[in-house]
Amino acid sequence: MPRPEKHVFVCTQSRPAGHPRGSCGEKGCREVWEAFLDEMEQRQLFDKIAITNTGCLGPCSVGANVLVYPEGVMYGKVTAADVAEIFESHLVGDAPVTRLQLPAEVWG
């Protein structure tokens, strides 16, 4: 397997209803995950881009969250409707989608 140029982690964590942290599961992450899979199928970029579903990435309150490496860009409040733009602008065009980018403090 060639080393991917971009690696996308899509949080697909769910928690029980009423959990104080909430989760991306209650914010549409399943649809986001499926939208990434659909885009990959359409674009056939399997040798350049890796997409992985993952557990909690940290900032649950602003999910659904998506993390892209090697840049370490964290996207928040991502919906399925945003996925094509993330693909075209960031994963293919190397220009992160600033309107969805969480501030650097997310890592603090």
Ligand code: FES
């Ligand atoms: S549940 Fe998705 S970031 Fe925590």
